Amino acid sequence: MSDDEKLIHASGNLDALARELDRVGTAFPRRVNADPERVEQGLAQLVLTLVELLRQLMERQALRRMDQGTLSDEQIERLGDTFMKLEQRMEELKREFGLEDRDLNLNLGPLGDLL
Amino acid sequence: MSELSPAAQHDVTLLELVDRVLNKGVVVSGDITLSVADVDLVYVGLRVLLASVGTIERLQAELP
């Protein structure tokens, strides 16, 4: 399979696209070995993936209600504040465990459309 | 003008291919574990989560 056979249309910066795709984890999965520190990281990976998933689902739900006009200004402010804080905390935790976006592999199958 | 470097073309094409083979396609989960270096993986019955090796590796850390 040669590469130009599979490119029907491309313009703009392909390098940038390759970087974005790499960021969301469509590349080969990383190997995990059984040493204790890695196991902890593996657990963090699992937990943070689930937390991030839930955060995105909840944010999506909140935005829908906001769009429908069924949230008060106070609720909007509180929700936004919470989501912002969660986002910051996620970034801290990712840094702490040495995890990147691709490790959380959120762009998975039926759950790909979250944002 | 657009940048169509052969390396970028290759990267994008490969990423698209691997994404499909690992994350899409009919999930025909069997009882047999694939071997990944020295790590044994166990397939359990969670269809969405267990479709790709990467996901298996993430769960592996959690199993007894």
Added chain:
Amino acid sequence: MLYVYAFVSAPASLPDVSGVGGSPLGARRIDVLDAVVSEHELPVDASETAVLEHARVVEALAGANEGVLPARFGGMHADEAALSAAVAGRELVEALGRVRGCVELGLRVLGAAGSQASAATGAEYMRARLERRRKLERLADELHVPLAALARDSTLALGTTPRLLLTAAYLVPRGDVEAFGETVASLQAAHPELGIVCTGPWPPYSFAIAAEERS
């Protein structure tokens, strides 16, 4: 043990390529389908090479058969009985019928690199997220809707990253691929600020399972 690559209508037309680890391809009859498989003494090594070998087999099968239902990487079974049990009641015949004669085309839309202003208040954050969502949905109306009209089926994901605005897959009859590409080119001309990348044709991986099963 058997490693499975894809399902086709029986009798399978096996291409002249080898499977994972150089193993020969074979077929196992399941109802009116053939599962295309290779036999192994030991579990297949889940390596990058194996993934590419799997892809090559599926690609070759797509060329040799009118319709192919790609299997995801990693389907290993003790024997034929185990394989049959794994696909029992899966309505693969219907799935194959839906993709027959079609290929998959992928679409990615990249936005310009921009600064992400951080919000000062919760309300500001929510307004920005809502505005972003609305922009993405407008983008889908302009780009995805006309392309989906050319396809038998499609999948769509918006805003996967701040820059990766749209990701879609389209199930397109083989003969319509060129027209599809021309439509993509005209959409790109109408949106010079976006980076649109269309890849394919791929075997129909994204459409191998029923829409209901997808989400």
